[in-house]
Amino acid sequence: MTMRVMIATSEGEFLIEVDHKETILEVKQKIEQLLGVPAAFQTLSVYGLELIDGLDMEDYPIVFEGTKIDLTISPPTESDTMIQITVKTSSKKIHMMVDKTETVRSLKEKIHIIDGIPIKRLMLYFSGIEMGDEYRSLSEYNICDQSEIIGFLKTTNRSTTEPASKRLSVLVQTSSCLLNSASIPLEMKDTTTINELRKILLDGKVLPADDYFFIHKQRIMRDSFNLRWHGVENGDSLYVFKGTVSRGY
Template identity: 60%
Template structure:
């Protein structure tokens, strides 16, 4: 199947549905054991290149059971400084679509909203709620811009595991400790300074997403005990190159 670099996973699933008749909701696509997330596109997966094999698994279709879409629905609480409201959302809703629902129900201007969950700002509006760990009965806090913003919580230490690709150090597993305020570049320089990695260009991956060198581990949503994957490669305006 031919796909574009900016083609989203869900669009590929729609093609599969047209060809083989498998409903999008029942498809699970994986590459090397990594499940592909509907809202992401091919550029988000540096491991996918020309000729990559994508595995398709089909979820069981149980008769007389609750529909897949119903299972994806969940209730969350949206808390304002002086009030709170309950909203029904879908696990695949994005931060942007949540803001739109809040606007429809509460008339709060979308541009003025800043959303937080468990002390973390929901910055990337195209990311799904489940990627931020939002589940049934979760509480999302709304702060309005030009109002008093919450103080940044103090930095905390993280114990991480860096997993190299098979082309690096024979797929080594490297434990490291960093602060959540450290950037990806700080981590990269630490590994280089300890000569754990040879001098080269690298891509770091967290939860199937390419990490940005200048952004902190906290910004990427890295938590204690998480695993980061490292590949040789670079990112440019025209895409990425891996080796």
């Protein structure tokens, strides 16, 4: 399904047609054809949330017909180190722009945002060699433009018992665009599901009766999964938006 969205820059606004199935990177490439600005120098955001290259337009239910998407352009420099890579996991092939000076840990965090793979269980391989040192840069593993990286999920010992639940202090942030802007401190167990979190907020009349979805580190949170599964840590912020999410979230 196609829709038209408004791209807003510091110099003006223009409409482009996009498809719900298009990736954010593909949208950037359309803008590159129109403006001549390389995708590597573009940052797209909606309501302050950066749109991640490896995700699709439909991964952002806050994007609808006529929505304004902010475009920030970083001017190219002679020392620019942005490259395009492909990451293959068991569930999908991800195309993304990265800085080759960033660390393996940073790349794993981006893959977690896009594919939901727990960072601690993710192993990355390039040319048959494991990228085992999370604090080495991608360039130190000879990652260059158009490189393909393979991601595997570490198997867990079935005899290992599930760790005991722990209490987390989190900050729930409501959108100034869709709700009255507010910061709500909460303390709950890391085994609390998103459905349970929603019920806590509705029962306490913190939120009016309506449909909501939550975002953590720029990834939509799944209703039936708990905070631990989403990688939420003590002191993290969760963002709540009005609306519903399809595709099994």
